[in-house]
Amino acid sequence: MSEQRVASRYAKSLLDLAEERGTLEQVKGDMDLFRKTLEQNRDLRLLLRNPIVKHDKKLAILRAIFGGKVSDITEKFFAIVTQHNRESALEWVATEFQSQYDVRRGMQVAKVTTASPLAPALREELNKVVREQSGLQNVTLEESIDESLIGGFILRVGDKQLDESVRTSLRKLRNSFNENPYQHHIN
Structure with a gap:
């Protein structure tokens, strides 16, 4: 089973338990802290992935870092x-937790990457597309810029991605030229 699917199940279980116990906001804060810590600490991410380090050692490290800073449920x-x-x-659990939390709150976060800042008309069009696809009215666009896209955009909503970048179009075009069955070979 993929890590993403496992993470989704664990995140849902944690979300359900926190909601049942009335500590959802506190656990959400814990997951935010955990996610930010992982983003800022590559060594911790690598440690958690390392199959050689024993599980009890990993738990001891998690307790040392987060003990007293997170709720009992999270520990x-x-x-x-x-x-x-x-x-x-x-x-992945922390990311999945955030996604599932947002959906329960009727919110949808979409990530859009463009070569230059979004024009207001395109921003509104993307908001509209995400609202229609998700069925949720409260949409937040997280915008980032990647000049290597040349033009167009990449829209990511949950586990779905729409890549309308010029860079990808050029790559597809290049691949289609490479696969051209009409090439004549001169001997």
Whole structure:
């Protein structure tokens, strides 16, 4: 089973439990802290993925870093995940938790990458597309710029991606030229 699917199940379980216990906002804060810590600390990400490091050692490190900073539910969650040898999925759990939390709150976050800042008309059009696709009215666009796209955009909503960049179009065109069955070989 893929790490993403495992993470999705763990995130849903944690979300359900936190909601049931009335600590959803606190656990969400814990997952935000965990996600930010992982983003800023490559060594911790690599440690959690490392199959050589024993699971109890990984749990001890998680407790040392987050002990007293996160809720009991989150600490117990870390223990359960490490007991089931799924620490490598933890970095995805925090992201999945955020996505599922947003959906429960009727929010949809979409990431759009463009070669230059979005024009207001395109921003509104992308908002409209995401609202229609997700069925949710509260849409947030996270914008980033990647000049290597040359033009166009890449829109990512959850696990779906729409790539309308010039860079990708050029790559597809180049590949189609390479596969041209009408090439004549001169001997």
